[in-house]
Amino acid sequence: MGSMVAGRVMTLVLVCGMxxxxxxxxxxxxxxxxxxxxxxxxxxxxxxRIMGFGGEDEVAQARVNAFKAAYTDxxxxxxxxxxxxxxxxxxxxxxxxxxxxxxxxNLIGTYAKKGAVQPLEACVSGQSINTSQYREAAxxxxxxxxxxxxxxEFYVVTTNLVDGKSLAAAxxxxxDIQTKDWPALKATAGKLFKQDGNKIQRIGFDPKLPxxxxxxxxxxxxxxxxxxxxxxxxxxxxxxxxxxxVGLVNDQGGWTKFKSFRDAYDIFGExxxxxxxxxxxxxxxxxxxxVLRDFIxxxxxxxxxxxxxxxxxxxxxxxxxxxxxPKGAKNPVAACAWAKTMTDTATWMTAAxxxxxxxxxxxxxxxxxxxxNKVADERIRSTYLTDAPxxxxxxxxxxxxxxxxTATALNPSPAGAEIDAAWKSAAARALAGQPAQQALDQxxxxxxxxxxxxNGNG
Amino acid sequence: MARRxxxxxxxxxxxxxxYLFIAPWLIGFLVxxxxxxxxxxxxxxxxxxxxxxTKPVGLVNYEQLVQDPKVATSLSNTFVYAALFVPLGTxxxxxxxxxxxxxxxxxxxxxxVFYLPVMTPxxxxxxxxxxxLNGQRGLVNEVLGWVGITGPDWTTDPAWLKPSLALxxxxxxxxxxxxxxxxxxxxxxxxxxxxxxxxxxxVRRFVSITLPMISGALFFTVITHTIAAMQMxxxxxxxxxxxxxxxxxxxxxxxYMVYLFQNGFQFFKMGFASAMAWVLFLIxxxxxxxxxxxxxxxxxxxxxxxx
Numbered sequence: 040m041g042s043m044v045a046g047r048v049m050t051l052v053l054v055c056g057m058x059x060x061x062x063x064x065x066x067x068x069x070x071x072x073x074x075x076x077x078x079x080x081x082x083x084x085x086x087x088r089i090m091g092f093g094g095e096d097e098v099a100q101a102r103v104n105a106f107k108a109a110y111t112d113x114x115x116x117x118x119x120x121x122x123x124x125x126x127x128x129x130x131x132x133x134x135x136x137x138x139x140x141x142x143x144x145n146l147i148g149t150y151a152k153k154g155a156v157q158p159l160e161a162c163v164s165g166q167s168i169n170t171s172q173y174r175e176a177a178x179x180x181x182x183x184x185x186x187x188x189x190x191x192e193f194y195v196v197t198t199n200l201v202d203g204k205s206l207a208a209a210x211x212x213x214x215d216i217q218t219k220d221w222p223a224l225k226a227t228a229g230k231l232f233k234q235d236g237n238k239i240q241r242i243g244f245d246p247k248l249p250x251x252x253x254x255x256x257x258x259x260x261x262x263x264x265x266x267x268x269x270x271x272x273x274x275x276x277x278x279x280x281x282x283x284x285v286g287l288v289n290d291q292g293g294w295t296k297f298k299s300f301r302d303a304y305d306i307f308g309e310x311x312x313x314x315x316x317x318x319x320x321x322x323x324x325x326x327x328x329x330v331l332r333d334f335i336x337x338x339x340x341x342x343x344x345x346x347x348x349x350x351x352x353x354x355x356x357x358x359x360x361x362x363x364x365p366k367g368a369k370n371p372v373a374a375c376a377w378a379k380t381m382t383d384t385a386t387w388m389t390a391a392x393x394x395x396x397x398x399x400x401x402x403x404x405x406x407x408x409x410x411x412n413k414v415a416d417e418r419i420r421s422t423y424l425t426d427a428p429x430x431x432x433x434x435x436x437x438x439x440x441x442x443x444x445t446a447t448a449l450n451p452s453p454a455g456a457e458i459d460a461a462w463k464s465a466a467a468r469a470l471a472g473q474p475a476q477q478a479l480d481q482x483x484x485x486x487x488x489x490x491x492x493x494n495g496n497g
Numbered sequence: 498m499a500r501r502x503x504x505x506x507x508x509x510x511x512x513x514x515x516y517l518f519i520a521p522w523l524i525g526f527l528v529x530x531x532x533x534x535x536x537x538x539x540x541x542x543x544x545x546x547x548x549x550x551t552k553p554v555g556l557v558n559y560e561q562l563v564q565d566p567k568v569a570t571s572l573s574n575t576f577v578y579a580a581l582f583v584p585l586g587t588x589x590x591x592x593x594x595x596x597x598x599x600x601x602x603x604x605x606x607x608x609x610v611f612y613l614p615v616m617t618p619x620x621x622x623x624x625x626x627x628x629x630l631n632g633q634r635g636l637v638n639e640v641l642g643w644v645g646i647t648g649p650d651w652t653t654d655p656a657w658l659k660p661s662l663a664l665x666x667x668x669x670x671x672x673x674x675x676x677x678x679x680x681x682x683x684x685x686x687x688x689x690x691x692x693x694x695x696x697x698x699x700v701r702r703f704v705s706i707t708l709p710m711i712s713g714a715l716f717f718t719v720i721t722h723t724i725a726a727m728q729m730x731x732x733x734x735x736x737x738x739x740x741x742x743x744x745x746x747x748x749x750x751x752x753y754m755v756y757l758f759q760n761g762f763q764f765f766k767m768g769f770a771s772a773m774a775w776v777l778f779l780i781x782x783x784x785x786x787x788x789x790x791x792x793x794x795x796x797x798x799x800x801x802x803x804x
Contacts, residue, residue, distance in 0.1 A: 125762045132547045153765055155548045237647055239633055295650040299632035302652065366548065457764055464748075471655055471747045489764070 079165030083373035084112035090137035091122030101393035106380040113373045131155055136365040139374040144180040144361045145455055151188040152453030152493050156363040158186040162375035172384060176357045177411035180448035189361030190378040191411035196355040196446050197254060198438035201320040202313040203342035203431055216320045216344040218258060219351045221283055231319045232291045239292045239300040245321040246284040249466030253449055254356045255280040258348045268452030270486035272462050273479040281466060282475035294470040314339045322346050325439045328406045328432060335429055343435035355442035359411060387415035391423055404428055407436050457489030541771035558772035570748055571756040574659060578752060579726035581663035586722050590670040594677035612671040623735030626665040627652055655749035665732050673718045680714035712796045720788050727781050730754040753777055
């Protein structure tokens with residue numbers, strides 16, 4: 040009986056207990072030691088094992104093919120699928136890490152501090168990677184303690200997407216969807232919100248909490264993570280932003296109803312919220328216009344408005360993934376060559392060509408390719424981006440491009456994962472009714488403890 | 498004397514054969530259960546983080562466990578969930594098993610139908626129930642609306658998160674249904690006939706014959722349901738903590754195993770997670786011992802005396 044119980048309880052620690060438990064002990068602590076440039080230079084060959092990279096669409100496939108064509112001696116083994124922390128950590132603990140991992144840039148700080156990924160200065164010099172081609176905000180988000188731990192790939196930015204049809208029917212225009220004047224936005228959201236008895240029929244403006252809390256906090260002038268990686272979650276400006284956005288949700292049915300309604304969205308289908316008229320406006324990432332493009336023939340009337348700060352300046356948080364090389368990678372040369380090839384200007388141009396071919400085949404139009412490579416971005420834009428035939432899409436694409444140079448990322452932190460969890464949890468608690476100040480004070484306390492521990496003081 | 502020696506040899510040979518037959522299980526137990534348990538016990542006294550140095554930290558993980566308010570929250574949520582699911586799961590499974598005894602030849606078909614959900618991945622079931630239980634547009638509330646009931650926001654209202662988890666868990670009671678069905682079919686028919694002759698009604702027959710005669714099966718399933726409930730992970734994670742949920746989950750849905758997982762694989766606190774696993778193990782052990790002590794007073798063991 041006891042053994043049966045134990046067997047089930049211990050499922051999660053089984054692998055680490057038996058294999059990683061021993062493997063992890065006595066390993067190098069803190070940040071992984073840097074390999075010399077010689078460890079990353081030379082002609083790549085052998086098997087390259089990759090984790091966390093889906094890579095199914097034409098943009099990914101064109102770049103994978105470019106790598107395979109350039110390095111014929113390398114055999115690529117990609118365990119397809121999203122980055123899975125459990126899978127990665129157990130592989131690392133059992134001394135069997137992949138050669139390369141593709142993960143969200145906001146995780147890099149935590150993994151770097153733990154020594155799970157290697158600094159890449161030697162990779163940059165060994166494979167002659169031109170880091171000046173990458174956008175500063177993307178590079179900053181993968182730099183910890185002055186060392187680079189990831190090669191940034193995409194560059195995800197945000198703007199307000201609008202259901203033009205519903206907006207016009209309500210007698211409003213795209214200019215009414217603005218984030219400069221918060222009281223006015225609140226009034227607009229209230230005007231657009233529709234409810235029948237207990238059932239929400241339409242959300243006027245969705246602030247996209249909890250995930251977009253950093254965007255609102257930044258728009259209000261807060262810096263959630265300081266330059267040294269310390270949390271600053273209960274900054275009065277952040278509290279004000281959380282309080283305001285929770286108020287927006289509460290004015291539109293309250294969190295429980297609001298979330299239930301939102302959970303039922305068919306994000307990728309014909310009945311997506313902007314086509315179905317179930318939301319009038321929300322801040323959304325750039326990849327979504329590529330999804331929405333297919334629904335123009337079905338009557339979608341997209342419009343867009345920039346997400347701005349109180350001064351009216353377009354702002355955005357930057358998201359995206361990066362390539363990192365785990366501690367103990369057996370083929371760092373090929374891994375480094377892959378990271379370089381997947382993100383350099385020539386490869387991005389090849390990917391853009393592939394996207395254009397797909398667009399042509401689908402008789403559609405190009406909505407832009409947003410990469411962390413500034414040089415590639417500008418070249419792709421000038422070569423391929425023409426005015427979208429749909430004015431709403433044109434406006435949306437322009438709004439996204441307008442944010443590229445001003446977009447910012449949260450500063451990297453050795454306790455990035457814990458800080459991330461702390462503010463998300465705080466936003467969820469505030470949405471459930473806890474006062475914003477109290478929720479963020481608690482988050483700050485949790486994040487400070489994690490930050491202190493990550494710096495060896497806890 | 499010679500016969501005794503020969504008997505002894507035979508016993509030893511039989512014992513050797515017996516050990517050989519159970520050797521695969523024993524090896525599996527030692528390598529995949531006992532070994533990891535011992536390793537995790539040791540890890541619970543260290544700051545093991547899967548990567549980097551590991552140092553012994555004494556009882557620090559256990560002290561932090563007591564001080565961490567989320568441990569208490571997750572444990573309390575787990576107890577509430579278990580208190581909802583165990584009785585509900587038992588009653589529903591028994592009711593369905595009793596219905597199955599009435600369907601005659603079609604019993605085999607329905608047995609398969611009721612068992613099928615056990616074979617479906619918990620993640621898929623969790624995703625499906627998220628849609629069904631959606632408070633605004635879900636089918637469950639739609640149906641309730643037909644009879645004038647305004648259903649709650651099952652998956653977003655903090656007060657309804659644990660009840661909805663318990664409801665979703667009913668999806669997998671097929672195993673218990675099969676056990677109850679076997680137990681019900683084993684109840685001697687003559688007991689019911691005698692009771693009928695004495696004028697006992699259906700309720701009296703159920704309370705005085707059925708329940709005592711299947712008490713062994715009930716006892717077994719209550720214990721296994723309790724253990725499963727205390728270790729609930731899949732559905733809670735899929736419904737409230739998966740990547741699609743974008744961290745919108747309320748603390749009301751944080752069950753113990755999800756928090757253990759977060760500490761181990763999200764925050765790299767594997768030593769702390771191991772301590773959490775051992776505390777849960779001890780809690781389950783205590784609950785099981787109490788259940789066995791109390792249960793033995795009511796269970797009828799065929800071929801032996803009621804203890």
